[in-house]
Amino acid sequence: NFSPYYMGPDALPVPLAMSGYFEPETRVELGAGAHFSEGDDTQDLRTALHVPFAGGRVAMQLDWMALEHYRMDTVTRDERHARDRDGTGTSTGDVYINTLVQVLPERADRVGLLLRVRLKTASGGNLEAARHTDAPGYSFDLSVGHWRPAHKAWLERWRPFAMLGFLVYQTNRTDYYQNDCLLFGGGLLADHGRWRSEVSVAGYMGYLDQDDRPIVFRASLETDRDARIDHRFGLQGPLKDWRYMTVGYTVCCRLGSAIGAD
Numbered sequence: 001n002f003s004p005y006y007m008g009p010d011a012l013p014v015p016l017a018m019s020g021y022f023e024p025e026t027r028v029e030l031g032a033g034a035h036f037s038e039g040d041d042t043q044d045l046r047t048a049l050h051v052p053f054a055g056g057r058v059a060m061q062l063d064w065m066a067l068e069h070y071r072m073d074t075v076t077r078d079e080r081h082a083r084d085r086d087g088t089g090t091s092t093g094d095v096y097i098n099t100l101v102q103v104l105p106e107r108a109d110r111v112g113l114l115l116r117v118r119l120k121t122a123s124g125g126n127l128e129a130a131r132h133t134d135a136p137g138y139s140f141d142l143s144v145g146h147w148r149p150a151h152k153a154w155l156e157r158w159r160p161f162a163m164l165g166f167l168v169y170q171t172n173r174t175d176y177y178q179n180d181c182l183l184f185g186g187g188l189l190a191d192h193g194r195w196r197s198e199v200s201v202a203g204y205m206g207y208l209d210q211d212d213r214p215i216v217f218r219a220s221l222e223t224d225r226d227a228r229i230d231h232r233f234g235l236q237g238p239l240k241d242w243r244y245m246t247v248g249y250t251v252c253c254r255l256g257s258a259i260g261a262d
């Protein structure tokens with residue numbers, strides 16, 4: 001069953017809600033996450049590369065879930081029709097290729113408008129244990145946001161944002177070869193000076209009616225220092241058609257300004 005409800009947490013995840021802009025710096029990230037649910041506990045390691053160019057108007061991103069370890073109980077294994085006798089093992093995940101285009105740069109009197117095109121490659125393994133789909137997919141979305149001053153001792157500025165798009169993934173069905181989904185999200189980003197916080201809700205709405213409409217809540221806290229290394233702590237919880245509570249930590253290494261920047 002190629003549905004986010006009946007597979008591992010890295011098979012068909014909900015994309016992050018974009019906020020209308022991206023940071024104009026090259027960076028490398030390494031993160032670790034733990035996903036908890038009734039019947040399936042998973043731990044994973046992720047890597048990411050973000051390279052902006054064209055003066056910070058365009059960026060390429062590579063995201064890879066490099067290694068996953070999981071443990072399913074027999075009830076969950078059988079519910080998913082997984083061909084994994086003990087329900088325990090490891091797998092590698094999918095590579096995602098993202099293109100970001102700053103359609104409208106943000107100004108004091110104008111919101112920022114960002115286009116993201118996201119390609120899911122068929123690189124994930126362990127389909128027999130329902131960990132990844134071993135099939136391609138794609139999505140595209142537009143996001144808007146605008147920084148607003150706060151002038152508080154604990155808050156310098158804040159940013160409401162919203163996202164709307166379209167997501168497609170292939171299935172193993174003979175009647176419907178793919179699931180077409182409405183992609184959406186929104187939230188609030190706060191700049192506290194040397195650190196930032198964010199809360200958001202995101203999800204996608206499939207049309208196959210097989211628990212394929214996952215919605216999640218996210219919260220994160222990230223350092224924002226004049227340093228090469230920053231840290232991010234995150235939490236994700238289920239709201240609909242999603243089983244996992246997730247906690248994660250990411251270390252980010254900044255390598256310089258966008259290619260082509262003045």
